[in-house]
Amino acid sequence: MKVGLDVLRRFTDLPEEPHEVRRWMDQVGLEVKRVHHEDGVWGYTLELLANRGDHHCYDGIARELASRLDRPLRRPDVTELEVGTSPWPLRLETDAVLRYSATLLVASGALDPLSPESLRLLASAGMQSVGPVVDATNVANLELGQPTHAFDADTLRGPITLRHSAPGERAWPLFTPEPVEIPAGTLVVADDEKILAIAGVIGCEESKTTERTRRILLESATFDPVAVRKASRAIGITTDSSARFERGADPARVLLGAGRVTRLLEETGGWQRSGATGLVGEWHNPGRVISFRMDAARSALGFELEPADVAERLGRQGFETRVEADGHVHASVPTWRLWDVEFPADVYEELAKSIGYENFTPSLPPIPMGSVASVEEVARQRTDEVLVGYGFYEVFTDGFYGRNAIDLLGLDEAHPLFRHVETTNALDRAYSLLKNNCLHQALLTVASNERRRVPDVRMFEWTRTFHPVEGLLPDRADPRRPPCVERPLMWLVASGRDRPRAWHDTSRRADLAWLRGVVHELSVELGIDLEVGEADREHPLFGLLHPHRRQGIVSGGRTVGILGEPHPAVSRRYKLKQATPVYLEIDADALLVEGTRPEWSDPPSVQPVVRSLAFGLPRGVEAGDIAAVLHANGPDWLDQVLIVDLFRLEPAAPDEPDRAITYELRFEGAGADDEPRTADEINAAVVDMVAVVSEQFGPMGVRQR
Amino acid sequence: MPRPDTAAMLAAFRADLDRAQDPAALDEVRRLHTGKKSPLKESLRSLRDLTPDERPVVAQQINEAGAAMEQELADAAVRIEARADELRIEREWEDGSLPGLAPPRGSRHPLSQVEDRCTEVLRQLGFTVVDGPEVEHPFYNFDALNIPEHHPARDMQDTFWVDGGWLLRSHTTTVQARVLEQRPTPPIRVVSKGRAYRNEAVDATHTAMFHQYEGIWLERGLSFAHLQGVLSFVARSLYGDGRIRFKPKFYPYTEPSVGVDLACRKCDTAGCDACHGAGWVTILGAGMIHPKLLLAFGYDPDEVSGIAFGLGTTRMAAQRVGIARSASMYEQDQRVHSRMHRGGR
Structure with a gap:
């Protein structure tokens, strides 16, 4: 809301310095978003509190400041309206109208504009003059926070009826090109032929005032906030009036607002009342009283207050306060605060604002022992350290994506990732589906970076995917039956080299073997068992990864993740040109556990004895299988079997070796008695190991080289 | 029997030592002038041919010459190593303006x-x-x-x-x-x-x-x-x-x-x-x-x-x-x- 300082000064006395006024505004909850100084006039843009409908006018803003500064409050002149039999019959058919008044005004001369002061008030709020009648209603609303509306009385047919709309009924709201059907049950103001206004929201075209209007029926009312909110949502129109009514208007101001509009029009000399003001509605001031004990107030605020002080401070806010001898306080809530003051805590807040938040002495409660990081937090930090060490950047992707993900991944209806949890009201199509996989965003990441000519990408994320629960019927009532299962996981994608191209290029391209190394390091750092092996066919990403470049991650006998290159067809759909990324995901639950540190063993005191073996392997035989057999069939004092070289061969036939693998066998150099191993002892062990490999793998085409 | 000429031995040693510019050359000087077949060792073996009166005097001269050689070899070793270091350092000049080659770390968000x-x-x-x-x-x-x-x-x-x-x-x-x-x-x-x-x-x-x-x-x-x-x-x-x-x-x-x-x-x-x-x-x-x-x-x-x-x-x-x-x-x-x-x- 925009307000002018010159206008605000009409309502109360304020400090001379505009920035001093601004400081007080901030202190009482009238947050100043901007200070204006245009053409020598100071003004403010305020962000009003959502629960304070009474702040939506100069009177409310001034009252808040006057209360804090203990200054007088001035109200504009108001015509005292005589309530009686209305010249226009009013019919009330709903209890969603608390009070409704109608005052007939008739043109009696030239229709001059409002006074310059009133027009200045409109300008201070950024509003333009559109004619004296509408201007008067706008001015009164800005001054007093009471929305009013003027109908051209000569367009009305029959009594004014306050009711809910019928099915199929149409209305023509102002500023809309044509009549629209409004939902049944919308609170409306109608005559015998048409809807005159969506109550509390907006008037309608057929009954609007024009420069030819000579008789107006001035409406001033208070509507049920929920009814106005529903109506506003139903027709998709929000106005100053609806914003005011939704936050709860002051029923005691119905006649005040009408009286102010009347006064403004009477002052132009062109309008005069005709008959009494009709008033319907059963609202009576409930006289809400909030009771609390002085010691409770002191305890809640942590501030020493005396009863007289409480009464005086609340009195400035419009509360009538009675303090009993035993320390009980009874505060009567003013009518403009009936909607937001309900509990003693609400009154304590008024006291705190009156004291000034800056005048409290902050104090810490008794401080307990601090807490320590959980197992999950520690494991996550360690995981991050490993990945950061390998050049990965942590990212946060959206929790959703568009429907094009299904096409890009190439999912048919039978695919386990085809079904998604869907958003039902997303403003953007890119937010249609809650993500049920992270491969899509990983590949988009690589593709978008490739388009920017950034081929080297390393990114990881802790996130969760959302998986619809099969067979679950929508059930709004049961909070224990969510429509999906959330699966927390960590994913990463790497593409290109581990550092930008350099003057001495020893950088390493990310591939499946490199990624296996990352998994191994995670396993070591976290102290958990993460084995990379054959990919699980049941994993949802199985078919989306390269058939020869995908593997599974197993922990404790359970598949916990998958890694691999995208399937060439998938890469093509994502328009990856040069990039051959590798992707990995692991269940967060598998990573974020307490690991075990490896048992300590002293390094050998003597140099190891090293022997090398080379085998030719045909396609389909994995080097790791042979390493495992060598290790299993070596003597106890075989320390390690390492794969130290791979040489590509060009086989003449499919069953001939296509790779030469060199294994390094590292034996402990001495026995328990520190006696060095003899060459014969070691050679004999190697011969035995080769024999086993030949026996097991020879029929598959493996040859020692 | 003529007495060994330790002064000539030292002169020959010093001439060779001056030419030695690297550890290998120094080892060669050490071998030639203090090794088993060096004139110095030969002269020690020839002491038995001297008279009892000459023997202690000559032996002392030989020992002093040997000690001088050892000391000068040690000094030369230090000098040559220092020189070798200087040469190596000179040879190993690098362009420090070239960017570092360690793979860069990433970062948490x-x-x-x-x-x-x-x-x-x-x-x-x-x-x-x-x-x-x-x-x-x-x-x-x-x-x-x-x-x-x-x-x-x-x-x-x-x-x-x-x-x-x-x-x-x-x-x-x-x-x-x-x-x-x-x-x-x-x-x-x-x-x-x-x-x-x-x-x-x-x-x-x-x-x-x-x-x-x-x-x-x-x-x-x-x-x-x-x-x-x-x-x-x-x-x-x-x-x-x-x-x-x-x-x-x-x-x-x-x-x-x-x-x-x-x-x-x-x-x-x-x-x-x-x-x-x-x-x-x-x-x-x-x-x-x-x-x-x-x-x-x-x-x-x-x-x-x-x-x-x-x-x-x-x-x-x-x-x-x-x-x-x-x-x-x-x-x-x-x-x-x-x-x-x-x-x-």
């Missing part, structure tokens, strides 16, 4: 770093971290937090609705509602953090997904002054001794509600572009837990009170990085992440 810092501060007060679902029932997102259906406060949080009438949480306060629903015995000190969602138009500073960090402290006897004490502690721990102020705010789940502003570091409250002319930057929203919430979860507001606070970690991270367009932090642009971590380097 600034948001995670901010969250960690918040947690580190709050752990000192005994807080622990709790987690909860992102797809929520409206009860936990609204009703349980004193935001009934058709309440204007729902406008503050344009919501993503999903299948079955559930929603994507619009704040992480939902996790606290789930904690309180379990009715643990006070004191309760928990923080929740993570993603929240708002169904709003996306621009440079607004994203449909953002991060929050919220906490509650429920205990008997907590007051508004305690709230200010806790917030001051948190604000100062995170931002140093910059000026802060408390201002009234409205949150449906707290009463009284408080906003905590930090004096703009660029203009010190004078108003500038960085703070959009406000002079202050809001860093925290907080308040005393609303009695309606306490009652709804079975706590007696006369017996127990609570502090609640929330930090906009997205904004905090943007401030930390110095990035004006906070939406960039949620992009998967490798260049952005590299620059957030290492600037232009």
Whole structure:
């Protein structure tokens, strides 16, 4: 809301310095978003509190400041309206109208504009003059926070009826090109032929005032906030009036607002009342009283207050306060605060604002022992350290994506990732589906970076995917039956080299073997068992990864993740040109556990004895299988079997070796008695190991080289 | 029998030694002049041919010559090694202007770093971290937090609705509602953090997904002054001794509600572009837990009170990085992440 300082000064006395006024505004909850100084006039843009409908006018803003500064409050002149039999019959058919008044005004001369002061008030709020009648209603609303509306009385047919709309009924709201059907049950103001206004929201075209209007029926009312909110949502129109009514208007101001509009029009000399003001509605001031004990107030605020002080401070806010001898306080809530003051805590807040938040002495409660990081937090930090060490950047992707993900991944209806949890009201199509996989965003990441000519990408994320629960019927009532299962996981994608191209290029391209190394390091750092092996066919990403470049991650006998290159067809759909990324995901639950540190063993005191073996392997035989057999069939004092070289061969036939693998066998150099191993002892062990490999793998085409 | 000419031996030795410029040449000099077949050793063997009177005199001359050779060889070794080092150093000159070759490290996201810092501060007060679902029932997102259906406060949080009438949480306060629903015995000190969602138009500073960090402290006897004490502690721990102020705010789940502003570091409250002319930057929203919430979860507001606070970690991270367009932090642009971590380097 925009307000002018010159206008605000009409309502109360304020400090001379505009920035001093601004400081007080901030202190009482009238947050100043901007200070204006245009053409020598100071003004403010305020962000009003959502629960304070009474702040939506100069009177409310001034009252808040006057209360804090203990200054007088001035109200504009108001015509005292005589309530009686209305010249226009009013019919009330709903209890969603608390009070409704109608005052007939008739043109009696030239229709001059409002006074310059009133027009200045409109300008201070950024509003333009559109004619004296509408201007008067706008001015009164800005001054007093009471929305009013003027109908051209000569367009009305029959009594004014306050009711809910019928099915199929149409209305023509102002500023809309044509009549629209409004939902049944919308609170409306109608005559015998048409809807005159969506109550509390907006008037309608057929009954609007024009420069030819000579008789107006001035409406001033208070509507049920929920009814106005529903109506506003139903027709998709929000106005100053609806914003005011939704936050709860002051029923005691119905006649005040009408009286102010009347006064403004009477002052132009062109309008005069005709008959009494009709008033319907059963609202009576409930006289809400909030009771609390002085010691409770002191305890809640942590501030020493005396009863007289409480009464005086609340009195400035419009509360009538009675303090009993035993320390009980009874505060009567003013009518403009009936909607937001309900509990003693609400009154304590008024006291705190009156004291000034800056005048409290902050104090810490008794401080307990601090807490320590959980197992999950520690494991996550360690995981991050490993990945950061390998050049990965942590990212946060959206929790959703568009429907094009299904096409890009190439999912048919039978695919386990085809079904998604869907958003039902997303403003953007890119937010249609809650993500049920992270491969899509990983590949988009690589593709978008490739388009920017950034081929080297390393990114990881802790996130969760959302998986619809099969067979679950929508059930709004049961909070224990969510429509999906959330699966927390960590994913990463790497593409290109581990550092930008350099003057001495020893950088390493990310591939499946490199990624296996990352998994191994995670396993070591976290102290958990993460084995990379054959990919699980049941994993949802199985078919989306390269058939020869995908593997599974197993922990404790359970598949916990998958890694691999995208399937060439998938890469093509994502328009990856040069990039051959590798992707990995692991269940967060598998990573974020307490690991075990490896048992300590002293390094050998003597140099190891090293022997090398080379085998030719045909396609389909994995080097790791042979390493495992060598290790299993070596003597106890075989320390390690390492794969130290791979040489590509060009086989003449499919069953001939296509790779030469060199294994390094590292034996402990001495026995328990520190006696060095003899060459014969070691050679004999190697011969035995080769024999086993030949026996097991020879029929598959493996040859020692 | 002529006496050995130690002076000639020394002269020959010194001539060779002067020519020796590397350790190998020095070893050769040592072999030639002090080795088994050297004139020096030969002369020792010839002592037996001398008279008893000559023998001790000559032996002394030979020994002195040998000692002199050893000393000069040792000195030469030092000199030659030093020279060899000099040569090697000269030979191994490198162009130090060439860029380093170690693979660069990556980085955790600034948001995670901010969250960690918040947690580190709050752990000192005994807080622990709790987690909860992102797809929520409206009860936990609204009703349980004193935001009934058709309440204007729902406008503050344009919501993503999903299948079955559930929603994507619009704040992480939902996790606290789930904690309180379990009715643990006070004191309760928990923080929740993570993603929240708002169904709003996306621009440079607004994203449909953002991060929050919220906490509650429920205990008997907590007051508004305690709230200010806790917030001051948190604000100062995170931002140093910059000026802060408390201002009234409205949150449906707290009463009284408080906003905590930090004096703009660029203009010190004078108003500038960085703070959009406000002079202050809001860093925290907080308040005393609303009695309606306490009652709804079975706590007696006369017996127990609570502090609640929330930090906009997205904004905090943007401030930390110095990035004006906070939406960039949620992009998967490798260049952005590299620059957030290492600037232009």
